[in-house]
Amino acid sequence: MxxxxxxxxxxxxxxxxxxxxxxxxxxxxxxxxxxxxxxxxxxxxxxxxxxxxxxxxxxxxxxxxxxxxxxxxxxxxxxxxxxxxxxxxxxxxxxxxxxxxxxxxxxxxxxxxxxxxxxxxxxxxxxxxxxxxxxxxxxxxxxxxxxxxxxxxxxxxxxxxxxxxxxxxxxxxxxxxxxxxxxxxxxxxxxxxxxxxxxxxxxxxxxxxxxxxxxxxxxxxxxxxxxxxxxxxxxxxxxxxxxxNRANEIMRVFTAITVIFMPLTFLTGVYGMNIDYLPGAHIHGASYVLLSVMAVLGFGMLWVFRKKDWL
Missing domain, CATH: 3.30.460.20 (CorA soluble domain-like)
Structure with missing residues (x-):
């Protein structure tokens, strides 16, 4: 005090x-x-x-x-x-x-x-x-x-x-x-x-x-x-x-990845079937052509998504 x-x-x-x-x-x-x-x-x-x-x-x-x-x-x-x-x-x-x-x-x-x-x-x-x-x-x-x-x-x-x-x-x-x-x-x-x-x-x-x-x-x-x-x-x-917004961004990325891999999955599914007669299946180097097509297709779709501002 x-x-x-x-x-x-x-x-x-x-x-x-x-x-x-x-x-x-x-x-x-x-x-x-x-x-x-x-x-x-x-x-x-x-x-x-x-x-x-x-x-x-x-x-x-x-x-x-x-x-x-x-x-x-x-x-x-x-x-x-x-x-x-x-x-x-x-x-x-x-x-x-x-x-x-x-x-x-x-x-x-x-x-x-x-x-x-x-x-x-x-x-x-x-x-x-x-x-x-x-x-x-x-x-x-x-x-x-x-x-x-x-x-x-x-x-x-x-x-x-x-x-x-x-x-x-x-x-x-x-x-x-x-x-x-x-x-x-x-x-x-x-x-x-x-x-x-x-x-x-x-x-x-x-x-x-x-x-x-x-x-x-x-x-x-x-x-x-x-x-x-x-x-x-x-x-x-x-x-x-x-x-x-963050969840929407994540879903946009996941959706884009899914869409890009859909045609690639289709191609690998078709040429992965156990069938002898497939177009180009027995051509020498066909696998490289298929991989190139898949790469062009994937990157092309990615380019389109970026151009349209979807990603």
Whole structure:
């Protein structure tokens, strides 16, 4: 657990946590904690039992905002994409009048990226801290969205050039990830909408307008991933179409081979019969003539097929 006094973007480490119970003369306290630290933080800041229970739950938390006496409890999801799987990590936030608690199970990159931004903006209020944190989380969805789009385009090109059975598993896996993520985007958009529209006494009225800009971005993200879902459907159709085209090409080759060998088989069948009287059967060198006729016939039919673009 790290305790800092934040004043005009300057961080001052605090050793004694009891100091944070009283509002500082200037600035606010930021406590960056782990799940295990809640046993200490709950009695000190009178955190609601239901909020603490949500933090400790092993199940995935849907984004939400709960209004309690003395503090707000906000859950938003940070996103990460490693080209194969999408990861959402819950960021639990307790917002008070003179403090903000961030409680996570794993490290959140946005919390590390936030520090220089707070210094640059000279942040002195916890609600302003909340605004910049939510803005960073939402902006990261755009970056992940760009990577997912690039992955879809690369997969589409690979399918059209070299269709493999493994492509179907990739399509199904990525589509499932996108559908699952889309279910989480709706509640997160609504949470940001609440920060924008609802009368919240711990958030400055002027600052709520800025949350409106984040809400617009959250709506765009939701629409973007809706588009990705449709693209995955088109990608699956392209995969099926590519397989069908490949099968048709193979059948065309097999059909051409069969047609070419039909007259050759006929000739070998006729002159392979055990009959004494066949035209030219007893002529010296007749076998070479027959082989030449068969070769000319085979290559001639192949030339005709290529000329008509049947092969």
């Amino acid at each position: 790290k305790i800092r006094l934040v004043n005009q973007g300057v961080f001052t480490p605090i050793e004694d946590i009891s100091t944070t119970l009283v509002a500082p003369a200037q600035g606010f306290y930021w406590i960056d904690a782990d799940i295990d630290d809640l046993s200490v933080l709950q009695p000190l800041f009178a955190l609601h039992d239901l909020a603490v229970e949500d933090c400790l739950s092993e199940e995935e938390q849907r984004p939400k905002i709960e209004i309690y006496e003395g503090h707000y409890f906000i859950v938003i999801n940070s996103i990460r994409f490693d080209d194969e799987e999408i990861f959402l990590r819950a960021l639990n936030i307790f917002l008070g009048r003179h403090f903000i608690l961030t409680v996570t199970k794993t490290k959140i990159n946005e919390l590390r990226s936030l520090k220089p931004l707070l210094w640059e903006e000279e942040v002195t209020r916890p609600d302003r801290f909340l605004y910049h944190l939510v803005d960073l989380v939402v902006d990261n969805y755009f970056l992940v969205g760009d990577r997912i789009e690039a992955r879809i385009e690369a997969l589409e090109e690979d399918i059209l050039m070299h269709t493999k059975k493994s492509h179907l598993n990739e399509i199904i896996g990525l589509r499932s990830e996108i559908l699952w993520l889309k279910k989480m985007l709706g509640p997160q958009r609504d949470v940001i909408g609440t920060l924008n529209k609802k009368d919240l006494r711990l958030i400055d009225d002027q600052l709520q307008k800025y949350f409106g800009d984040i809400h617009e971005n959250a709506v765009k993200i939701t629409e973007t991933f809706e588009t990705y879902r449709d693209l995955m459907g088109n990608l699956r159709e392209a995969y099926q179409s590519s397989l069908s």
